[in-house]
Amino acid sequence: MIADEPTTALDVLVQAQILNLLKNLKKDGMSIMLISHDLSTISEICEKVGIMYGGKMVEFGTSHEIFENPKHPYTQALIQSIPRLHGTEKPKYIPGSPPNLLDPKPGCRFIDRCPHVMEKCKKDPPKFKTESGYVLCWLYE
Numbered sequence: 420m421i422a423d424e425p426t427t428a429l430d431v432l433v434q435a436q437i438l439n440l441l442k443n444l445k446k447d448g449m450s451i452m453l454i455s456h457d458l459s460t461i462s463e464i465c466e467k468v469g470i471m472y473g474g475k476m477v478e479f480g481t482s483h484e485i486f487e488n489p490k491h492p493y494t495q496a497l498i499q500s501i502p503r504l505h506g507t508e509k510p511k512y513i514p515g516s517p518p519n520l521l522d523p524k525p526g527c528r529f530i531d532r533c534p535h536v537m538e539k540c541k542k543d544p545p546k547f548k549t550e551s552g553y554v555l556c557w558l559y560e
């Protein structure tokens with residue numbers, strides 16, 4: 420089953436019902452592809468997670484790998500932007516805007532927002548390397 424933003428714009432009670440339905444379907448053996456901006460839903464339902472930015476998958480891994488040890492600077496920033504219930508850490512927003520996909524720059528698509536940008540990020544798009552995990556970033560070359 421492909422579920423595209425199944426909990427978006429729903430009140431919390433209906434969200435909980437949808438989450439329970441998805442969990443039960445999964446328990447019954449159904450494979451589910453969940454497409455969502457809601458990271459808490461993803462962390463609750465999904466075993467494997469692919470992070471998309473600027474029309475490309477920039478990181479792929481198990482839910483544990485992605486949420487406990489994110490590698491790509493966008494994934495790290497995305498997780499830091501989630502409000503926390505516990506502790507004093509405040510969510511950090513991601514500065515800048517998404518890239519213009521009608522006229523993309525030659526290098527990495529996260530270049531204008533990345534705190535680790537290097538010279539080669541501007542020239543060549545990074546390749547999806549698997550040796551250090553599935554990360555689309557020159558930091559892991």
Ligand code: SF4
Nearest residue numbers: 527530533540556557
């Ligand atoms: S390739 Fe460069 S600009 Fe892109 S995410 Fe990695 S470090 Fe940042």
